[in-house]
Amino acid sequence: MLNEQPDPSYYKWGLFYFNRNDKRIFPPKRNPSMGWTINFANPYSVIALLVLLGAVFALTRWLSKY
Numbered sequence: 001m002l003n004e005q006p007d008p009s010y011y012k013w014g015l016f017y018f019n020r021n022d023k024r025i026f027p028p029k030r031n032p033s034m035g036w037t038i039n040f041a042n043p044y045s046v047i048a049l050l051v052l053l054g055a056v057f058a059l060t061r062w063l064s065k066y
Contacts (some may be wrong), residue, residue, distance in 0.1 A: 016040050 010019040017027060018041045025045040026036040038045045 012040075 008014075010017055010022075011030075012018050017037045017039050019027075019039060020041045022039055023042065024039055025042055025048055027039055029035055029037045038049055040046060
C-alpha cells in the first residue's frame with residue numbers, strides 16, 4: 001500500500017484526499033517526493049491539522065512579542 005499510485009477518485013476537487021478505507025493520518029501525496037497530504041476522511045487527521053495550525057499560530061504570536 002505504501003508505493004501504490006492513489007486512485008484519483010479519492011481526491012475531492014482534485015485537491016483534498018478523502019478515503020475512508022485508508023487509516024493513515026498523513027498518506028503520501030500523488031507524487032511521493034512532494035511529501036504528505038492529509039486524509040480528510042480520518043477524524044484524527046483533521047484534529048492533527050488543527051493542532052498543528054494552532055501551534056504555528058501560537059508560536060508566531062509568541063515570537064512577535066520579541
